[in-house]
Amino acid sequence: MQNGERMPEYHLCYQSLGKLSDNKDNAILICHSLSGDAHVAGEEPETGRSGWWESYVGPSKAIDTDHFFVIASNVLGGCGGSSGPSSICPSTKRSYAMSFPSVTIHDMIQAQIALIDELGIEKLLAVIGASMGGMQAMLLAVKYPKRVKNCIPIASSMAHSAMQIGFNEVGRQAIRSDPKWNHGNYYNSEPPEHGLAVARMIGHVTYLSEYSMHKKFGRKQETRKSPQSGSPVFFSVESYLQHQGSSFVRRFDPNSYLYITKALDMFDLLAGRPSREVFQNVESQFLIISFHSDWLYPPPQSKELVRALKRSNCIVSYINLSTLHGHDSFLIPDPEFASILQNFLYQCLQKTRLV
Amino acid sequence: MQNGERMPEYHLCYQSLGKLSDNKDNAILICHSLSGDAHVAGEEPETGRSGWWESYVGPSKAIDTDHFFVIASNVLGGCGGSSGPSSICPSTKRSYAMSFPSVTIHDMIQAQIALIDELGIEKLLAVIGASMGGMQAMLLAVKYPKRVKNCIPIASSMAHSAMQIGFNEVGRQAIRSDPKWNHGNYYNSEPPEHGLAVARMIGHVTYLSEYSMHKKFGRKQETRKSPQSGSPVFFSVESYLQHQGSSFVRRFDPNSYLYITKALDMFDLLAGRPSREVFQNVESQFLIISFHSDWLYPPPQSKELVRALKRSNCIVSYINLSTLHGHDSFLIPDPEFASILQNFLYQCLQKTRLV
Numbered sequence: 001m002q003n004g005e006r007m008p009e010y011h012l013c014y015q016s017l018g019k020l021s022d023n024k025d026n027a028i029l030i031c032h033s034l035s036g037d038a039h040v041a042g043e044e045p046e047t048g049r050s051g052w053w054e055s056y057v058g059p060s061k062a063i064d065t066d067h068f069f070v071i072a073s074n075v076l077g078g079c080g081g082s083s084g085p086s087s088i089c090p091s092t093k094r095s096y097a098m099s100f101p102s103v104t105i106h107d108m109i110q111a112q113i114a115l116i117d118e119l120g121i122e123k124l125l126a127v128i129g130a131s132m133g134g135m136q137a138m139l140l141a142v143k144y145p146k147r148v149k150n151c152i153p154i155a156s157s158m159a160h161s162a163m164q165i166g167f168n169e170v171g172r173q174a175i176r177s178d179p180k181w182n183h184g185n186y187y188n189s190e191p192p193e194h195g196l197a198v199a200r201m202i203g204h205v206t207y208l209s210e211y212s213m214h215k216k217f218g219r220k221q222e223t224r225k226s227p228q229s230g231s232p233v234f235f236s237v238e239s240y241l242q243h244q245g246s247s248f249v250r251r252f253d254p255n256s257y258l259y260i261t262k263a264l265d266m267f268d269l270l271a272g273r274p275s276r277e278v279f280q281n282v283e284s285q286f287l288i289i290s291f292h293s294d295w296l297y298p299p300p301q302s303k304e305l306v307r308a309l310k311r312s313n314c315i316v317s318y319i320n321l322s323t324l325h326g327h328d329s330f331l332i333p334d335p336e337f338a339s340i341l342q343n344f345l346y347q348c349l350q351k352t353r354l355v
Numbered sequence: 356m357q358n359g360e361r362m363p364e365y366h367l368c369y370q371s372l373g374k375l376s377d378n379k380d381n382a383i384l385i386c387h388s389l390s391g392d393a394h395v396a397g398e399e400p401e402t403g404r405s406g407w408w409e410s411y412v413g414p415s416k417a418i419d420t421d422h423f424f425v426i427a428s429n430v431l432g433g434c435g436g437s438s439g440p441s442s443i444c445p446s447t448k449r450s451y452a453m454s455f456p457s458v459t460i461h462d463m464i465q466a467q468i469a470l471i472d473e474l475g476i477e478k479l480l481a482v483i484g485a486s487m488g489g490m491q492a493m494l495l496a497v498k499y500p501k502r503v504k505n506c507i508p509i510a511s512s513m514a515h516s517a518m519q520i521g522f523n524e525v526g527r528q529a530i531r532s533d534p535k536w537n538h539g540n541y542y543n544s545e546p547p548e549h550g551l552a553v554a555r556m557i558g559h560v561t562y563l564s565e566y567s568m569h570k571k572f573g574r575k576q577e578t579r580k581s582p583q584s585g586s587p588v589f590f591s592v593e594s595y596l597q598h599q600g601s602s603f604v605r606r607f608d609p610n611s612y613l614y615i616t617k618a619l620d621m622f623d624l625l626a627g628r629p630s631r632e633v634f635q636n637v638e639s640q641f642l643i644i645s646f647h648s649d650w651l652y653p654p655p656q657s658k659e660l661v662r663a664l665k666r667s668n669c670i671v672s673y674i675n676l677s678t679l680h681g682h683d684s685f686l687i688p689d690p691e692f693a694s695i696l697q698n699f700l701y702q703c704l705q706k707t708r709l710v
Binding site: 159160161162163165166167169170173174177178179194195197198201202204205208210213214216217218219233235237238241242245262265266268295298 | 514515516517518520521522524525528529532533534549550552553556557559560563565568569571572573574588590592593596597600617620621623650653
């Protein structure tokens with residue numbers, strides 16, 4: 001791990017879609033954001049659940065699995081099959097809980113590199129990721145310049161601002177102050193569901209835009225029987241957020257939420273160094289995408305990355321899409337976003353095969 | 356109460372500063388926001404604590420107590436001396452808790468009117484309030500057109516958007532899901548401090564601006580001993596928010612937080628009616644102020660009020676101040692804001708005395 005600790009072993013859960021070409025030149029790594037997992041597209045056989053990026057990944061879709069070999073793994077520290085705080089520690093035979101080593105974005109990409117090594121892929125045609133996935137994509141291009149041909153960070157940032165850290169910290173505090181959290185030791189009892197639900201609700205408000213919330217809910221009301229907050233009137237947005245919170249707790253581990261949000265906050269690509277030094281060995285070409293209405297990862301953060309790359313003579317394209325759905329825009333079907341991704345990726349493949 | 360319930364009695368805690376003129380033409384009512392109270396300025400004798408609007412209220416200050424008689428009361432439903440959920444119900448001899456009637460902004464101003472009746476003031480020279488205080492100011496001008504000469508809503512809104520409701524609901528959910536909340540019955544045990552602290556932390560992030568958080572904290576770090584979230588590194592903004600949360604619980608009642616945020620969310624000045632109908636009897640002149648960097652009560656909400664008043668032929672001045680401190684700007688000393696308030700109020704008095 002980046003902090004010097006060693007794990008005796010770790011698991012990485014991954015999904016692949018499409019077919020790796022004979023010369024292994026068509027591999028695309030998709031890195032997920034905070035609450036994502038390896039299940040990027042396709043129906044899960046047991047549950048029937050579709051993938052988190054179903055709208056953009058699949059045959060003939062933006063990330064076309066007829067042409068590309070798509071890999072997506074759950075991050076280290078997560079709870080979607082990869083090793084994380086809920087995993088069993090081989091020496092104690094109990095869940096790691098808070099004894100799981102501190103995880104950074106750097107640790108996440110080390111695990112991703114081990115995976116593509118395992119798959120025999122020397123060079124990724126592209127690495128794509130939104131939000132935390134974008135941080136992984138950037139860092140892969142910087143730390144493994146020979147392994148990444150094209151890099152697509154979406155709605156991301158080179159480092160969290162105080163406000164982004166602030167929102168994460170409120171979520172963490174909600175989890176830690178839930179008595180069921182019990183310093184992370186809840187795996188043999190009830191998890192701190194309420195804390196996690198509140199954390200998720202905060203996240204959700206920040207993922208949406210003023211516009212999308214207005215369109216979806218406005219001031220629509222529902223009337224319920226029991227006055228829970230000094231008034232029998234409930235707004236639809238309240239029910240929605242409560243539902244988002246309570247459904248999240250069925251699929252996410254509260255300790256993973258603590259670890260992963262901390263990894264997000266700790267990420268600092270430049271860390272005070274001049275961008276020219278950081279990007280000096282980068283061989284990747286960049287496509288950077290931000291969303292006009294995203295106030296959690298506002299476009300200026302993407303523009304900063306664009307400027308830093310330009311100053312370092314990297315090849316970079318940038319588009320600030322005028323979608324209205326805030327940070328969540330990357331999850332919502334949008335023909336312009338889709339065609340930009342699709343065209344860029346086809347061009348990547350074409351260029352590779354022409355060389 | 357607006358919902359038809361009746362309270363056998365209620366208390367209203369108020370502060371007054373300055374001297375009421377013989378013809379009672381110099382009274383200014385200040386209405387507080389969510390977490391404020393009656394203590395607007397001056398040192399509290401017992402605690403030495405200064406008032407929440409100390410920077411703007413006092414001798415020779417923007418709201419000059421050498422010239423004006425300033426009244427500020429704690430809202431109905433609050434916990435700063437006025438009747439609220441923590442008050443003792445005369446019939447049961449126990450705290451009302453959630454049996455306190457639902458409180459609206461309308462109920463709050465009814466109590467304010469009763470207070471100025473009591474003080475023998477027929478007409479307020481001005482009513483001023485920021486945020487929730489602005490809602491009270493607007494509604495006073497609408498419901499009691501003969502009682503308000505000038506109205507100054509600051510960083511406020513005619514109705515909460517889905518996003519504003521969303522942030523409030525996350526705070527309420529944090530309180531309600533704290534097991535110590537116990538459906539509001541905690542007055543003989545420990546209050547749901549953790550829930551309230553989380554609610555306050557969320558509030559705090561929304562009160563600040565990207566800029567002010569960056570200036571204050573940036574990515575400054577502290578190192579602590581115990582890894583509380585999978586990493587021993589703490590950002591200064593985390594400590595600050597934790598401190599804000601934990602100090603708030605010493606002075607605020609969680610049930611009041613539920614009632615007051617609900618009153619905020621329920622407020623809807625137009626409620627679908629044409630503005631001309633709502634404002635038809637208004638005699639007040641308006642000074643409306645918003646802050647450029649306020650993303651919780653964004654300037655477009657103030658502009659909507661300006662347009663609605665203009666359409667109704669009301670006299671209205673509007674300024675969008677370029678302060679950088681987000682919603683909190685109204686609390687932070689700013690010479691431009693101060694001189695705008697001061698000049699407007701002197702003019703109000705001058706005009707009154709010329710008539």
